[in-house]
Every structure is written in C-alpha cells, then in structure tokens.
Amino acid sequence: MARYLITRAGQSLLTLVLATVVVFLGMRALPGDPALALAGEDRSPAGLAAVRHEYGLDQSLPAQFLHFVTHALHGDLGTSVRTGLPVSSMLGAALPVTVELSVLAIVLATLVGVGAGVLAAVRRGRPAEWFANGLALVGLSVPHFWLGLLAILYLSVATGLFPASGFVSLFDDPLGNLHHIILPAVILGTGLAAVIMRQTRSSMLDSLSADYVRTAKAKGLRPGAVIGRHALRNSLIVVVTIVGLQLGGLISGAVVTEQIFGLPGFGKMTIDAVFQRDYPVIQAVVLITATAYIVINFLVDLLYSVIDPRIRVAGEA
Amino acid sequence: MSTSTAARPEEPAEQVLDVRDLSVTFRTESGTVSAVDHVDLSLARGEIVGVVGESGCGKSVTAMSLGGLLPGSARVTGSARLHGTELVGASEPVLRKVRGRELAYIFQEPMSSLNPVLSVGRQIAEVLQVHEGLSRKQARARAVELLALVGIPSPATRVDTYPHQLSGGMRQRVMIAMAVACGPQVLVADEPTTALDVTVQAGILEVLRDLRDRLGTSILIITHDLGVIADIADRVVVMYAGRVVERAPVHELFARPRHQYTAGLLAASPTPGRHAGTDRLQEIPGLVPVLSTQPDACTFADRCHAADDLCRGSAPPLEPQGGGGTSAAGHVAACWHPSTETRTLAATNQEPAR
Ligand SMILES: Nc1ncnc2c1ncn2[C@@H]1O[C@H](COP(=O)(O)OP(=O)(O)OP(=O)(O)O)[C@@H](O)[C@H]1O
Numbered sequence: 001m002a003r004y005l006i007t008r009a010g011q012s013l014l015t016l017v018l019a020t021v022v023v024f025l026g027m028r029a030l031p032g033d034p035a036l037a038l039a040g041e042d043r044s045p046a047g048l049a050a051v052r053h054e055y056g057l058d059q060s061l062p063a064q065f066l067h068f069v070t071h072a073l074h075g076d077l078g079t080s081v082r083t084g085l086p087v088s089s090m091l092g093a094a095l096p097v098t099v100e101l102s103v104l105a106i107v108l109a110t111l112v113g114v115g116a117g118v119l120a121a122v123r124r125g126r127p128a129e130w131f132a133n134g135l136a137l138v139g140l141s142v143p144h145f146w147l148g149l150l151a152i153l154y155l156s157v158a159t160g161l162f163p164a165s166g167f168v169s170l171f172d173d174p175l176g177n178l179h180h181i182i183l184p185a186v187i188l189g190t191g192l193a194a195v196i197m198r199q200t201r202s203s204m205l206d207s208l209s210a211d212y213v214r215t216a217k218a219k220g221l222r223p224g225a226v227i228g229r230h231a232l233r234n235s236l237i238v239v240v241t242i243v244g245l246q247l248g249g250l251i252s253g254a255v256v257t258e259q260i261f262g263l264p265g266f267g268k269m270t271i272d273a274v275f276q277r278d279y280p281v282i283q284a285v286v287l288i289t290a291t292a293y294i295v296i297n298f299l300v301d302l303l304y305s306v307i308d309p310r311i312r313v314a315g316e317a
Numbered sequence: 318m319s320t321s322t323a324a325r326p327e328e329p330a331e332q333v334l335d336v337r338d339l340s341v342t343f344r345t346e347s348g349t350v351s352a353v354d355h356v357d358l359s360l361a362r363g364e365i366v367g368v369v370g371e372s373g374c375g376k377s378v379t380a381m382s383l384g385g386l387l388p389g390s391a392r393v394t395g396s397a398r399l400h401g402t403e404l405v406g407a408s409e410p411v412l413r414k415v416r417g418r419e420l421a422y423i424f425q426e427p428m429s430s431l432n433p434v435l436s437v438g439r440q441i442a443e444v445l446q447v448h449e450g451l452s453r454k455q456a457r458a459r460a461v462e463l464l465a466l467v468g469i470p471s472p473a474t475r476v477d478t479y480p481h482q483l484s485g486g487m488r489q490r491v492m493i494a495m496a497v498a499c500g501p502q503v504l505v506a507d508e509p510t511t512a513l514d515v516t517v518q519a520g521i522l523e524v525l526r527d528l529r530d531r532l533g534t535s536i537l538i539i540t541h542d543l544g545v546i547a548d549i550a551d552r553v554v555v556m557y558a559g560r561v562v563e564r565a566p567v568h569e570l571f572a573r574p575r576h577q578y579t580a581g582l583l584a585a586s587p588t589p590g591r592h593a594g595t596d597r598l599q600e601i602p603g604l605v606p607v608l609s610t611q612p613d614a615c616t617f618a619d620r621c622h623a624a625d626d627l628c629r630g631s632a633p634p635l636e637p638q639g640g641g642g643t644s645a646a647g648h649v650a651a652c653w654h655p656s657t658e659t660r661t662l663a664a665t666n667q668e669p670a671r
C-alpha cells in the first residue's frame with residue numbers, strides 16, 4: 001500500500017512539473033505581446049522596455065521559467081495587472097468559494113446519484129426505476145445554464161426562497177453561506193448526479209446477478225447487507241472511475257454556474273482575467289486548474305485502492 | 318445411525334431433510350419451462366447423498382429451491398421440510414433464519430462465489446455475526462478456527478487475505494468454512510469440485526467427509542462426476558429431465574443399476590473410481606429434453622434402446638424393481654423394462670464412503 005502510494009504520488013508530481021512547463025510555454029506562445037497588455041496606457045518604446053524588464057520578459061526563456069517557478073514555490077504568483085493585487089491573495093479569496101461549491105455539488109450528486117441508481121436497480125421494471133431514469137435523462141440533457149436560469153427565475157425572483165446572487169463567507173455566517181450556495185451547488189451537481197445514477201444502476205444490475213451476491217443471500221444476510229456490503233461495494237469501483245472522469249467537466253461547469261449566480265469564485269476570476277488579458281492571473285488560473293486535475297486524479301486512484309483490494313495488492317507486488 | 322427421539326415415529330432414521338413432490342417451473346419469454354418434476358428426496362442425519370445427472374436435468378434448481386434462492390420467475394410447489402420447518406413457500410424472514418444457519422451452500426466456482434472486495438475472514442465472520450450475534454472481534458477469532466478446521470495452513474494470517482490471493486482449492490475451503498460456520502444441519506454442495514484439479518478435488522472431498530464425521534452434518538452433493546459419487550456418497554439419486562429416475566445406496570447402484578439411463582451412464586464410464594474426474598456423463602447419444610410440460614411418458618424414451626409403446630404412453634412409477642439379483646432396501650427406479658445387469662466392477666469393490 002505504502003509503495004503504491006509513493007509511486008502514485010511520484011507520478012502525480014512529475015505530471016505537475018510537466019503541466020507547469022506547458023502552462024509557462026503556452027502563455028509565451030500566445031499571439032500578441034504581453035508587454036503591450038501589461039503596459040496599459042503607456043505604450044512608448046521606453047515604457048514597454050521598462051515593463052519587459054519589470055516582468056522579466058527581456059530575459060531568456062529558461063531564466064524566465066526558473067524565475068516563475070521559484071516565485072511560485074514561494075507563493076508569489078505575480079501581481080494582477082487589472083487590480084494591482086497579488087495574484088495569490090486573489091486566489092485566496094476566490095478558491096474557497098469554488099472549492100465549497102464543487103465539494104457540495106459532488107457530495108449532493110453522489111448521494112442522489114448512488115441512491116437513485118441503487119433504487120433503480122433493485123426495483124427494476126417498477127415505477128421507481130422509470131422515475132429515476134426519467135430524472136437522469138433530464139439531468140443529462142438540460143444544460144446547466146438553462147437549469148440555473150430557471151432556478152433563479154422560479155426559486156429566487158418569483159418566490160424569493162433563495163438569493164439570486166451574491167455570497168457570504170462560510171466563516172462569517174454559516175447559515176447564510178449555505179443559503180447562498182445550495183442552489184448553485186444543486187444546479188452544478190445535476191449532470192454529475194445523472195451520470196452517477198446511470199452508472200450505479202447498470203453496475204448494480206451486474207453485481208446483483210453475480211455469484212457472490214447469491215452466496216451472500218445463501219448466508220442469510222439481510223437485503224440491506226446483501227445490497228450494500230456485497231453488491232454496491234463492487235459497483236462503486238466502476239462508479240468511482242466515472243466520477244473521476246466527470247470531475248474535469250465539473251470544473252468548467254463551476255465557471256458557468258458561478259457566472260450565473262454571481263459567485264465571486266475561481267470561475268469569475270478566470271473569466272474576468274481572460275477578458276482583460278490579465279496575464280499573471282491567467283497563468284496562475286491555468287496552473288491551479290491543472291494542479292486540481294492532477295490532485296483529483298490522485299485522490300480517485302487512492303479511493304480505488306481503498307475500495308478494491310486487488311489494486312491495493314497489485315501495487316505492492 | 319441413532320434412533321430419533323423426535324416427532325415422527327414412522328420414520329426409521331432421523332430425517333433431517335424431507336423433500337416431497339417438489340416441482341419447479343420457470344416463466345420465460347418463450348413460455349413455461351418445467352425444470353423439476355415431483356422430486357422426492359430425503360437426507361438422514363450424518364448422511365451424504367449424491368445427486369447425479371446430465372447438465373440441465375434440474376440438479377441445481379432442486380438445490381436452490383430448498384433455500385428459496387431461485388429468481389422470481391420460478392414457481393415452486395410441493396414440500397421441503399428441514400427438521401419440520403416447511404421451506405417451500407416460506408416467508409423471507411423465515412428463510413433468512415434458515416439460510417446459513419441450518420441450511421448452507423457451497424457453489425461450483427469458488428472465485429466468483431466469493432466477494433472479491435471483502436477479506437475472506439470478513440466473509441466468514443459475517444455469517445456468524447448475523448446468526449450468532451457475535452461481535453466483529455469474536456467472529457474473526459471464530460473465522461480463524463474455522464479456517465483451521467477446513468485445513469487451511471497458517472489461518473491467522475490467511476484470515477486477512479482476499480479471494481484473489483488464494484488458489485482455487487483454498488478458496489473452496491474458505492467457502493466450506495463459511496458454510497459450516499454456524500454448524501448447519503444440511504450442507505448443499507453444488508458441484509464443489511468441478512472447477513478444481515483432480516488432486517485438489519480429493520482434498521475437498523476429504524474435508525467434506527471429515528465434517529460429516531466430526532459434526533454430523535448431512536450433505537447433499539451435486540455432481541456429474543460418478544467418481545465423486547463413488548468416493549463420498551452413501552446414497553445416490555439419479556435425475557433425468559427434472560425427474561428422479563433412480564435412487565439407491567451407492568454400492569447397490571453401481572452393482573445393479575436398474576433404470577436404463579443409469580445403466581447407460583455406468584456402461585459409458587466403466588471405472589468410476591477415485592480419480593475419475595473426466596466422467597461427465599456425456600457418452601449417451603442425444604440430449605436432455607427441455608420440457609414445457611411433463612408428459613405422461615418416460616422422458617428418456619427417445620434415447621433408450623429398450624423403449625416401447627408402454628414407455629411412450631405412460632410414466633413409469635418410482636418403485637422397487639426385481640430382475641437379476643434381489644434389490645436392496647431403498648433401491649427404487651422408474652423404468653418399465655429395467656436393466657437386469659449385475660456389474661462386478663472396481664466401483665463395487667471400493668468401500669462405500671462411510
Ligand atoms: N432462471 C431460469 N429460467 C428459466 N429456466 C431455467 C432457469 N434456471 C434453470 N432453468 C432451466 O432448468 C433446467 C435445469 O437447470 P439446472 O441448472 O438445475 O441444471 P443442472 O442439472 O444443475 O445442470 P448443470 O449440470 O449444467 O449445472 C434447465 O433446463 C434450465 O434451462
């Protein structure tokens with residue numbers, strides 16, 4: 001197990017280094033002179049030269065990369081051109097919002113998706129299955145932004161049940177925070193819930209007809225133990241894979257959802273930065289996204305090895 | 318055999334399991350399929366009864382119907398009493414108490430029959446927790462003892478391994494440990510050795526015999542391997558197309574098969590011995606028919622050399638048959654023109670397992 005962990009962590013680290021290089025080179029390869037955007041009003045040759053010097057753009061690429069990496073490792077991701085604030089403190093404000101939104105969406109989607117999937121498999125061919133299938137179809141085919149707009153229209157504007165936009169910090173006002181973030185989280189989680197439900201249903205149908213489920217029944221276990229401990233646990237291996245693959249989509253979904261609900265998160269920060277060609281921010285944002293992907297994949301792999309002993313042991317061998 | 322003090326004085330030996338008129342039909346897309354037809358079967362305490370027959374003759378369906386393990390499309394009628402408890406039509410809560418505690422199963426494929434994501438110790442402990450109310454820790458300690466009982470070396474470390482880390486024979490031993498954990502009266506072993514090497518088979522049969530001797534467990538062993546029957550069974554039930562066609566003590570069956578089907582089986586595998594792992598009962602030309610209804614005829618008639626109009630016109634009753642040599646007590650066959658052959662082969666020289 002420890003060996004497996006170390007190997008996987010090493011792979012993740014290597015991926016992260018590669019991602020950093022790609023992000024760095026990618027930013028440099030963008031059309032247009034970053035100095036022009038960075039300079040703002042003052043576009044005199046002398047002014048541009050000063051800007052280039054200030055941002056290290058007059059140095060060689062390897063030197064620039066080294067500079068970027070050493071500063072990034074010290075938590076210094078540069079200064080936003082638009083706001084003049086350090087990028088790291090902007091991230092410090094925006095990231096928690098997005099992390100909270102995503103985690104809540106994942107938790108809700110997993111609970112609803114796994115629950116409905118199990119129900120649909122166990123009650124095969126009965127109304128509960130049709131209902132769950134119908135919901136999944138809606139969840140999959142209706143885009144986020146449309147669901148979000150409908151939710152704002154009916155649940156916020158018409159009835160005032162939820163705030164239509166804005167955010168309060170979890171630490172200042174936990175209840176108010178939940179009130180603001182629950183609706184966006186539900187909207188963000190619908191697609192994921194639908195995918196999880198379908199996957200759970202089909203892999204549950206497989207495991208329910210497996211020999212070991214017959215063994216579990218033959219032991220005199222209660223249906224709850226047969227379904228939960230024996231069938232579901234095996235089904236989760238497949239479900240975790242699918243969830244892992246879907247999480248990338250969740251990050252982009254979060255960008256859209258934050259925009260609709262006016263949440264001051266990472267998505268909003270990204271969109272603002274792109275529109276304003278705020279290079280230091282874009283660079284940081286892309287790097288953070290890449291890191292998030294890598295970390296998530298690592299966590300998914302960890303989860304696998306917790307669920308499936310065959311992986312755990314294979315890693316040791 | 319001990320004389321029972323229990324209820325039924327008309328029964329000579331203590332019958333642990335008493336199956337009468339058991340029939341099973343399945344609803345399928347192409348209509349009804351009759352899988353088991355009026356099967357009678359009994360199992361005395363400490364007895365090992367073998368059920369033989371070709372693939373598809375209803376052995377597994379008979380076995381599964383006892384514990385109510387058939388899918389919802391099955392309709393089971395008749396009676397199966399386990400120590401007086403009626404199992405046919407019993408409610409789920411009643412069956413749940415019986416399964417794993419009084420009636421336990423071992424299946425053919427030990428790999429797929431064990432849960433790949435739970436340790437073997439956990440899978441054994443589970444049955445003790447649910448039926449004997451042991452704590453997880455107590456159950457685990459018992460699991461180690463049970464692993465030792467079925468001959469698994471270093472049980473204290475094996476208890477934490479997962480099925481994929483064990484060999485086929487070891488997995489089957491785990492299945493057996495799980496099955497006997499609560500000391501069931503009846504153990505149903507559905508082809509417990511079919512998926513295993515011949516040498517491993519012998520070890521598994523040894524474990525089963527040993528359990529019978531030590532714990533007095535009655536065992537219903539299903540197989541299409543006559544070698545297994547000769548090795549371990551006290552009595553044999555021969556099934557064909559859902560019906561019991563012959564029933565006899567093991568040495569009696571091998572010496573004086575009465576039903577033409579049984580005679581054909583034995584003729585096709587002349588040396589049913591310890592290592593006859595390849596006798597698959599497939600040497601008689603033709604196939605077991607799949608029936609939608611049970612006809613009033615001998616269902617073996619299409620493949621039988623002795624068949625005549627009587628055979629095709631009415632079903633022979635299962636009763637003692639005369640013929641060459643006297644039939645021993647408890648030897649019945651359903652045949653209008655029973656074989657008169659008396660065999661003097663290796664199988665009869667073997668001590669019947671006991
Ligand atoms: N779920 C089911 N639905 C319909 N028919 C079934 C079902 N299960 C079994 N059968 C039918 O019942 C008959 C008996 O099957 P069974 O599994 O008992 O045979 P078997 O004697 O155990 O054979 P094998 O040696 O191959 O295990 C077969 O004809 C089979 O097609």
Ligand code: SF4
Binds near residue numbers: 578624653654655
């Ligand atoms: S009853 Fe007739 S057909 Fe059937 S086995 Fe006997 S002789 Fe053959």
Ligand SMILES: [Mg+2]
Binds near residue numbers: 376377378507
């Ligand atoms: Mg079978």
